[in-house]
Amino acid sequence: MTGDLLIRSVRPWPNAPGAPVVDVLCEGGRVAAFGRDLDPPPDVPVADGRGGVLLPAFTDAHAHLDSTRLGLPFRPHSAGEGLAELIDNDRRNWRSAGASVAERATHTLGRTIAFGATHVRSHAQVDVDSGLEKLEGVLAARQEHAGRAHVEVVAFPQCGILREKGTADLLDAALRAGADLVGGLDPAGYDRDPVRHLDVVFGLAEKHQRGVDVHLHDAGTLGAFQVELICERVAALGMWGQVTISHAFALSTVDDQRQGELVERLAEHDIAVTTVAPGVRDPLPLRRLRWAGVRVGLGQDGIRDYWSPYGDGDMLDRAWQLAYRNGFRRDELVEMCVDIATRGGAAVMGRVLGLTEGAPADLVVVPGDTVTGAVMDRAPRTLVVHEGRVVACDGQVV
Amino acid sequence: MTGDLLIRSVRPWPNAPGAPVVDVLCEGGRVAAFGRDLDPPPDVPVADGRGGVLLPAFTDAHAHLDSTRLGLPFRPHSAGEGLAELIDNDRRNWRSAGASVAERATHTLGRTIAFGATHVRSHAQVDVDSGLEKLEGVLAARQEHAGRAHVEVVAFPQCGILREKGTADLLDAALRAGADLVGGLDPAGYDRDPVRHLDVVFGLAEKHQRGVDVHLHDAGTLGAFQVELICERVAALGMWGQVTISHAFALSTVDDQRQGELVERLAEHDIAVTTVAPGVRDPLPLRRLRWAGVRVGLGQDGIRDYWSPYGDGDMLDRAWQLAYRNGFRRDELVEMCVDIATRGGAAVMGRVLGLTEGAPADLVVVPGDTVTGAVMDRAPRTLVVHEGRVVACDGQVV
Known part of the structure; x- marks a missing residue:
């Protein structure tokens, strides 16, 4: 499935050596060499980067592909306020x-x-309403795009685990059916019993030897308490590096000292966090998290669905959104957002991306003369490369 | 300068009658009729809206065209933190x-x-550093695009009025040289003497019979105090409807009761406010302001300059940003942001836009099947019409 490729004329970021515009040779799905005017080995395809910025490919570390209506006629947002109403609204509408x-x-x-x-x-x-139908749909999409992207699927109890009888068994079935991780949702705030909820989630993770990714919108001290409960289970089961907390609003809604303690706990347990750069909720303490060594990823969340009209598939736009929402003007901070949107998310998924020789040839070329300039322009991508093969060109999948 | 035009196949928003896809006839620079399969009068040009959404044209109610570097090679952000450092950095760099x-x-x-x-x-x-050179540059740009847009220019004391001797005289000269309004900048927080600063600003406004647009970043009770000082001068000089407060962070940084009082004061004095949908500062109370009858406009602020790398000229993207930053999901709230970005800003400039017969034929056609869908897609504009003439087409000025 991996390929050889020569990419002409790109400006690599951030750690490639040499002149500003170079060629990149990929061999066996990995970056093999950077250099000027490289000769392509026989039969190796050549793609033109047209002088654009070369980045590691983006990672969407938190998507909901099962609910998207992108590309279909637009429908007005029909849900009322609050999580329960959003859940019910989706349940009323997703089949149509x-x-x-x-x-x-x-x-x-x-x-x-x-x-x-x-x-x-x-x-x-x-x-219990949709059973495994949504999971199977996402698994089918992954199969359809096999060779273009590495996709992980989380069996996500969007309606809670304890509120409706049979959900735990369905999660168990989902893990047998191909889900890579088991999810959770506001164990206290929504499902009303944080210990029992997390025991089901981590019990399934242990049984199937899979990772965990918990949606935690619960804020303040209630959210912080659940971060601790998750840490305790990671330590008890030896699951360092296999657990993600999504949204993690607790981190930005406790005082500075408590925030520091939580960040330390996450780092000690190698628990990753993901954000979707929300418009209203305060941003996560990105620098503090990264300084402590916590893996931080960025995602799109829902993509034009019954939950929200936002989202369009563009992780570069989402990186812009993360920078804008944090008020970042300096290039190194905008570039930190790109790093979170590329290598950061990949690290959440346990993958190492980069622009060094030997790194996976998962790359994207964006028009622009600097990384920050490219983020501000958000132009269609010149090239997208997965495992050394061109998978998209000028904004279209090939 | 005004024109006749038949626009085929658009979906008018929000108050046009009839079928979802109609034609629009413009005569003498005004909207004359909506209807299906209208016959073009002899010699009237026809433009194809291709079924897109028809909106009143956008208004950028707060731009800094004098500092922009859009389209030039990207330069890393070179300023340190704080307003004084931003001012100094621009002064060091703008000539090159x-x-x-x-x-x-x-x-x-x-x-x-x-x-x-x-x-x-x-x-x-x-x-005192740049004199009138920046003003003259913006006036030249206005002249270059005469017939494509209505442009107002504010003589803006970006470095304060009282800090550097001679600024007040330069503002006076700027108003004689063609500036339409006189500006101000944080009379207390930056210029250190709110009464004297505002007396200069309003003195010049009275002398030249021009409007006022004051940048007011000062927050909390200090900002609120200056809102009151501005109201007092509006009442004393009879300047109802001729004054704008830009940014107006005070409104979102005082308590609820005080916010209500300030909104009432603004409404009583018909003082407009503009926002740039900032990423970090709390949003203005948009619904409360509009409910009270305060004119609210949206702007881009700096557009890729020595102050900030953000901004690209796209007011539809800025409307998206306003909606996202407020957490708006419901269509009527997203549409309110579009209204602020179109008719709202025009009202700040004392102009009435709309989609009714007799309204100025300042229109934009955006690909999409609904207004909110068009905001989310942010596709290149199909048509831009000013005073009944097509001034841009498929994202390019004609």
Whole structure:
């Protein structure tokens, strides 16, 4: 599945040596060499980067491909306020979304790849209403784009685990059916019993030897308490490096000292966090998290669905959003957001990306003369490369 | 300067009658009729809206065209923190920006028009370092795009009025040289003497019979105090409807009761406010302001300059940003942001836009099937019309 490729005329960022515009040779799906006017080995395809900025490919570390309606006629937002109403609204409408889950997920995954992401972690709702249908749709989309992106799927109890009888068994079935991780959702605030909720989640993770990715919107001290509960289970089960907390609003809603303690706990347990750069909630303490060594990823969340009209598959736009929302003007801070949107998210998925020789040839070329300039322009991607093969060109999957 | 035009196949928003896809006839620079399959009068040009959403044209109610470097090679952000350092950094660099003020302002104004704005209020820095050179550059850009957009220019004391001897005289000269309004900047927080600063500003406004647009970043009770000082001067001089407070962070940094009082004061004095949808500062209370009858406009602020790398000329993207930053999901709230970005800003400039018969034919056609869908897609504009003439097409000025 891996390929050889010569990419002409790119400006690598951040750690490639040499002149500003170089060629990049990929061999066996890995970066093999940077240099000026490299000769392509026989039969190796050549792609023109047209002088654009070369980045590691983007990672969408938190998507909901099962609910997307991107590309279909727009429907007005029909949900009322609050999580319960959002859940009920989706349940009322998803079967008449205009296309099957597989078709919708396939379309949006394709757009996400065309915008330069070759690593995607998608949640797939598992509940007594939809059973495994949404999971199967996302797995079908992954299959459709096999060879274009590495996709992880989380069996996600969007409607809670304890509120509806049978959900735990469905999560168990989802892990047998191909889900890579088991999810959770506001164990206290929504499911009303944090210990029992997390015991189900971590029990399934242990049984199937899979990772965990918990949605934690619960804020303040209640959220912080649940971060501690998760840490305790990571330590008890030896799951360092295998657990992610998504959203993690607790981190930005406790006082400075408590925030520091939580960040330390996350680092000690090698628990990753992901953010979607929300418009209203305070941003995560990105620098503090990264300084402590916590893996931080960026995601799109829902992508034009019954939950929200936002999202379009573009992780570069989301990196812009992260920078804007943090008020970052200096290039090194904007570039930190790009790092979170590329290598950071990949690290959440346990993958190492980069622009060094030997790194996976998962790359994106963005028009622009500097990384920050490219972020501000957000132009269609010139090239997207996965495992040494061109998978998208000028904004379209090939 | 006004024209006749038949626009085929658009979906008007929000108050046009009839079928979802209609034609629009413009006569003498005004909207004359909506209807299906209208016959064009002899010699009237026809433009194809291709089924897109028809909106009033956008208004950039707060731009800094004098400082923009859009379209030039990207330069890393070189300023330190704080307003004084931003001011000094610009002063160190603006003369070597890579093109003249007129060239840079002309380019960015062209991009702003191509993205659908036909009304622009730009500040032009007036200070002892640059004299009237920046003002003259923006006036030249206005002249270059005469017939494509209505542009107001504010003589803006970016470096304060009282800190450097001679600034007040330069503002006086700027108003004689063609500036439409006189500006101000944080009369207390930056210039250190709110009464004397505002007395200079309003004195010049009275002398030249011009409007006022004051940058007020000062927050909390200090900002609120200055809002009151401005109200007092509006009442004393009878300047209802001729004053704008830009940014107005005070409104979102006082308690709820005080906020209500300030909104009432603004409404009583018909003082407009503009926002740039900042990423970090709390949003203005948009609904409360509009409910009270306060005119609210949206602007781009600096557009890729020595102050900030953000901004690209696209007011539809800025409307998206306003909606995202407020957490708006419901269509009527996203549409409110579009209304602020179109008719709201025009009202700040004392102009009435709309989609009713008799309204000025300042229009934009955006690909999409609904307004909110068009905001989320942010596709290149199909058509931009100013005073009944097509001024941009498929994202390019014509």
